[in-house]
Amino acid sequence: MSSTQVNSHAGSQSILKWLTTIKLIKNNPDLHHLVIALNEDKELKTLLNQVSQETSNKILALMFLELKTIHPEYAPYFESLLRIGQSKPNLSLLIQTAQWLSNQPEEFHIHNQKLLEKNELSSSFYKALRLWGDQLILQQAQDQSNIRELYLNELFPDIKNVQVPVGVIHEESHHPNQVDMLYVCAIATVMGAKRIFEFGTYRGQTTCGLAAIAPDVSVYTLNLPPDQDPRYAPYIGSFIKASPYKDRVHQLFADSTQFETTEFAHSMDYVFIDADHSYEGVKNDTIKALEMLKPGGTIVWHDYAAKSPGVYRYIQEFSAERPVFRIRNTCLIVYRDGVSVEQFEPATMLSSLENAEYTPEKQQRAE
Numbered sequence: 001m002s003s004t005q006v007n008s009h010a011g012s013q014s015i016l017k018w019l020t021t022i023k024l025i026k027n028n029p030d031l032h033h034l035v036i037a038l039n040e041d042k043e044l045k046t047l048l049n050q051v052s053q054e055t056s057n058k059i060l061a062l063m064f065l066e067l068k069t070i071h072p073e074y075a076p077y078f079e080s081l082l083r084i085g086q087s088k089p090n091l092s093l094l095i096q097t098a099q100w101l102s103n104q105p106e107e108f109h110i111h112n113q114k115l116l117e118k119n120e121l122s123s124s125f126y127k128a129l130r131l132w133g134d135q136l137i138l139q140q141a142q143d144q145s146n147i148r149e150l151y152l153n154e155l156f157p158d159i160k161n162v163q164v165p166v167g168v169i170h171e172e173s174h175h176p177n178q179v180d181m182l183y184v185c186a187i188a189t190v191m192g193a194k195r196i197f198e199f200g201t202y203r204g205q206t207t208c209g210l211a212a213i214a215p216d217v218s219v220y221t222l223n224l225p226p227d228q229d230p231r232y233a234p235y236i237g238s239f240i241k242a243s244p245y246k247d248r249v250h251q252l253f254a255d256s257t258q259f260e261t262t263e264f265a266h267s268m269d270y271v272f273i274d275a276d277h278s279y280e281g282v283k284n285d286t287i288k289a290l291e292m293l294k295p296g297g298t299i300v301w302h303d304y305a306a307k308s309p310g311v312y313r314y315i316q317e318f319s320a321e322r323p324v325f326r327i328r329n330t331c332l333i334v335y336r337d338g339v340s341v342e343q344f345e346p347a348t349m350l351s352s353l354e355n356a357e358y359t360p361e362k363q364q365r366a367e
């Protein structure tokens with residue numbers, strides 16, 4: 001990283017002005033020394049002058065890193081400076097720095113990491129700062145997006161009292177959360193769904209769980225005919241055959257791309273999409289789910305996860321037109337007809353620098 005590079009990022013505030021401000025705010029002796037050192041050191045002053053004309057807050061982290069490379073003897077000052085930046089009066093500055101850091105290309109971080117590895121203290125601070133920036137950016141994207149991330153009981157406050165069959169848990173699921181299907185049944189229960197449509201039957205474990213939520217529920221479940229999907233053929237509907245609810249389960253066999261929804265138009269309270277996870281597959285099933293959905297109905301998608309990029313890509317696209325909710329710690333996406341994301345506060349960050357290693361309070365306790 002060169003000084004020219006630093007200079008090209010020039011913004012609006014001089015670093016010395018900023019240092020002096022912090023010094024005044026914190027009346028910190030370390031900073032006092034640093035300001036003096038920076039003023040007296042010719043080489044440092046030259047570098048600072050390069051950036052002092054129009055220095056944006058966002059480049060502070062970069063400047064500190066560069067200054068540390070050139071003058072490792074000042075490393076502790078830069079660290080204390082960054083840490084002091086965490087205090088409330090300069091929170092916005094730190095936020096900008098963290099966001100800016102997170103926006104840098106990976107090579108930038110690899111380069112800096114090598115420099116920072118020599119000093120464990122600043123390395124962990126740097127990591128925390130970057131992580132925080134990532135969260136802020138994600139948060140910002142989330143605030144502006146039509147996808148709201150919520151805990152299940154935030155979207156369905158009454159769900160705490162709902163009873164669902166534990167038998168729907170997929171123990172062999174490769175998902176981090178094995179209880180997704182419990183949630184699928186719990187949502188259907190809390191919504192009082194009576195007519196349910198499922199894309200993708202497989203063994204029929206979830207199908208039976210959905211049929212079990214109430215004695216007057218009918219479940220329609222669609223799967224490729226076994227001869228069109230030899231992988232799943234031996235297992236299709238195996239749970240249904242042995243289920244006490246089999247009379248209320250209607251197995252349909254068709255490729256969902258060929259499936260006609262006319263017979264079911266606007267008649268379903270609840271649609272669960274869990275068949276072909278390709279972008280085209282999810283798109284087809286979603287369009288058909290909307291055709292079948294009653295006003296006020298609910299659609300749930302499974303596998304909104306890294307292993308199913310098609311689902312992820314389609315949901316991003318779908319959310320440009322309709323609001324959806326991602327249930328935290330699951331692979332589930334929920335659409336509720338008539339419910340918008342604005343009705344819910346954007347989620348608070350799961351963690352922030354305030355929980356990280358170098359909070360001013362922890363620092364004070366350590367001193």
Ligand SMILES: C[S@@+](CC[C@H](N)C(=O)[O-])C[C@H]1O[C@@H](n2cnc3c(N)ncnc32)[C@H](O)[C@@H]1O
Binds near residue numbers: 200204229254255256
């Ligand atoms: C992930 S499994 C379904 C799991 C099931 N919902 C459960 O919770 O146990 C996906 C199923 O979708 C079926 N499938 C895949 N592509 C399909 C398509 N185009 N039309 C209908 N079914 C399809 C597969 O045969 C497979 O049984």
